[in-house]
Amino acid sequence: MAGTYEATSGGYGGDVTVTVTVTDDRIVSIEADAADETPGIGDEAITTLIDRVIQGQTLNVDVVSGATGSSSGFLAALALALEAAGADVDALKEKEAETVEEVETIQSQTTDVIVIGGGGSGLAAAVSAHQNGAKVILVEKMPRLGGNTILSGAAYNAADPGRQESIEMTDLERETVETIIAEEQADELVQSWQATLAEEWEAYKASGATYLFDSPSLHKLQTYNGGDKTADPVLVDQLGDQAYEGIEWMESLGMEFNDYMFTVLGGLWTRAHQPSEPLGTGYINAFSNYFDENADDMQYFLNTKATDLIVEDGKVVGVIVESNGEKVELRASAVVIATGGFAANEEMREEFNENWPSLADIKTTNHTGATGDGIELGQQVNASLVGMSDIQLLPMGDPETGSLSGNIEQGVQDRIFVNSDGLRFVNEGERRDVMTKALFEQEDALMWTIVDQHSYPTGDTRNNFNETIDELVAAGRAYEADTLEELAELIGVDPANLVATVDEFNQAVDGTIEDPFGRTLFDNKIDIAPFYAAARKPTVHHTMGGLQINAAAQVLNEDGEVIEGLFAAGEVTGGIHGTNRLGGNALADIVVYGRIAGANAATSLTAE
Structure with missing residues (x-):
């Protein structure tokens, strides 16, 4: 029945209220009140889903990776509102998305520097190029800027x-x-x-x-x-x-x-x-603000995928992009590929994986756009690939979604990992690959992170993903107890084992004993109630391999020669981290090599 309908459902941070206007056969508009969803993450996910639903006239849409709770809450509220309107919700959930003709298409044009990818490294490259005198066009295939950076813990x-x-x-x-x-x-x-x-x-x-x-x-x-x-x-x-x-x-x-x-x-x-801002929003906001302040010389286009590099006389001189179903030619003096890795591309992961069991059923922390597009672009011009089998898994994935949200650790020093028996099984300060391999050897590849009041002085203390511990406990994603024995009962591990495990850890903190796993990073004992636990599983996190670059962030071909006019930065590149990336080095990589790529792409203009 034509009209406007409203419904509410629980989202990630709180209630999500959806107001939908329909005709007898169309969804006309959708508004969402999601004030408690994480800024830059949950609200952006809901905006993305609104576009997909209206354009496709369907509820057959995927939740947005990294914002599962917000996405699910929005879709549940929308379904209730449409049900109130008399719509066949089950049919809408099965319906294939309609093809929608877009009105506006990017026009072919020329600029100084083109950046492919609107995540942290691409935005850094674009800002750096402009600061070094270049006009810039950035293209991003997804409906928003941010890539993996905006979803990250941002260390x-x-x-x-x-x-x-x-x-x-x-x-x-x-x-x-x-x-x-x-x-x-x-x-x-x-x-x-x-x-x-x-x-x-x-x-x-x-x-x-x-x-x-x-x-x-x-x-x-x-x-x-x-x-x-x-x-x-x-x-x-x-x-x-x-x-x-x-x-x-x-x-x-x-x-x-x-x-x-x-x-x-x-x-x-x-x-x-x-x-200071939650997750990776601070990076993206800073870059976006710079774009806005320099709009005369900088443009970005969303929902715009780069499909081919344009090469003339051995030099990359532009990009062919697909905009609203049309091929458009963008030309420039230099191109920067900053499209991220391939952790969300299951086929590509399996193709290059040499170091892990099959990754087919392992979820990822990455956003859905991390599919290796830039590597495929580089292969068009014979780019050298390095370290492609070096795929990083973390032991810290949410058991349901694979995301890093819900991770209750505040730092390495004040937490331990225990298995289903309530026993430690690895040095929790070790490399990521070492910890993950040890986790695969545990029952169901599942572990529990254990912390105490040192990590959460109050219930409204937030983790590195802007979630309070009270919110996580209320949502059943973490457990709280006044004693270790009670905590063990809640998570189904042997109470005696957990008590003995924590006691042994505390002795290592004191220096009374040498840590049995060789751990060297300590701060506080786990000895002040309340105690907390949260379940974690392996998840695919980072792909260290990619396009080979030199110190100027120029892409090299298979003969080790510079591909003129082509630069790269961020997770699309290889050679910076080796077989295993240290936690906290990705953001440094994004900023350092984004700056280098942008500056050198701009400098190449004056060298011609």
């Missing part, structure tokens, strides 16, 4: 003595530095990092300082060693040297970071910076 690794001075260094961390200095290295550049680190370390000890030591040299060595020494040392060198400059650059664009620093999962050191 950014950089040595930062100013912020790290408030952190007390432990004896075990001192031993870690000395072990890294003594480790045998074959590469001359890596050896130079060790020599520099040795000098820095001696100066630090001579000063009598007790705060946490860190430096770009230590960051480089942990990155290189953490990827099994397979990364390109030249790229790692640049990442370590420019990581903190990237923090300063983001701050110059209006982004704010908290003074508090932490150790992110698999980060190996307390050098992760935490943005």
Whole structure:
């Protein structure tokens, strides 16, 4: 029946109210009140779903990856409203989407720099190119900017003595530095990092300082060693040297970071910076604001997929994009590929996977657009691919969705992992691949993260994904108890085992015993109620392989030669992380190499 109808259902952060206007046979408009959904994530997901439903005249739409709760709540409320209107909701859930003719299509045009991909690295490249004198067009195949960056926990690794001075260094961390200095290295550049680190370390000890030591040299060595020494040392060198400059650059664009620093999962050191805004919204907002302020010279187009590179006389001179079903030619003096990885492309994961059991049934933390498009574009011009089998899994996926939301850890030091027997099974400060492989060996590949009041002083304390612990407990995604025995009963593990496990961990924190798993990262005991637990499973997170680049972020061909006019940045590239990426290095990679790619793409204009 034609008219306007309203209904409400539970979303991720609270109730989602949907108002839908229909004719006798069409959905005309949809409005949603979702004030409690995460800014930049849940609200953007709902906007995306509104577009899909109206354009396709169907409820047969997929939830938006990374915003499952918001998506499900919206779709449930919409179904109730349509049911009140007398619509056949079951039929709408089965109906194939209608093909809708769009009115506006991008016109063929020429600019200085074209950036393919509107996630963090693409936006960084676009802003950097403009700051270096270029006019920019950015194309993004998805209906919103942000990519994986906006869904991320947003931790950014950089040595930062100013912020790290408030952190007390432990004896075990001192031993870690000395072990890294003594480790045998074959590469001359890596050896130079060790020599520099040795000098820095001696100066630090001579000063009598007790705060946490860190430096770009230590960051480089942990990155290189953490990827099994397979990364390109030249790229790692640049990442370590420019990581903190990237923090300063983001701050110059209006982004704010908290003074508090932490150790992110698999980060190996307390050098992760935490943005003041939730998740990755701070990065995307800063870049988007810059676009808005420079709209005369910068444009971006959504729902626009790059399908082919245009090559003339061996040089990339533009891109063919598909806009509303039409092929459009965009030309430029340089092109930057920044399309992200392929963690959401199951077929591609299986093609290149050599190190894991089948990944066919493993969910991913990534957004749905992370399908390897940029790698396929690079292959059109004979680009060299490196490290394609290096696919990173995390042990921290939501059991239902694979996303990182619901993760109750606040940092590595104050939490443990236990299996279905209530027993620890791995060093929780280890590399991500080591932890995930150990988790696969546990029953149902499932574990429980255990924390206490040190992580959540109050019920409204938020995790790194902008969720309060009270919200997670109310939603059944986390469990709370006043004793470890009660917590064990709630999660179905042996109470005696859990109590003994926590007691042993606390003794290791005290230094009374050596940790049985070799863990070196500690802060507080787990000894103050309330105690919390949340279930986690393996999830596909990052693809370290991709297009081979040099220090100028130029893409190389299979003969090791520069492909003129083509640059790349972010997860679409390979060679920076090796076999395993340290937690917190992705955002540093995005910013550092996005800046480099954009600047050099712009500089190439004056070199012609």
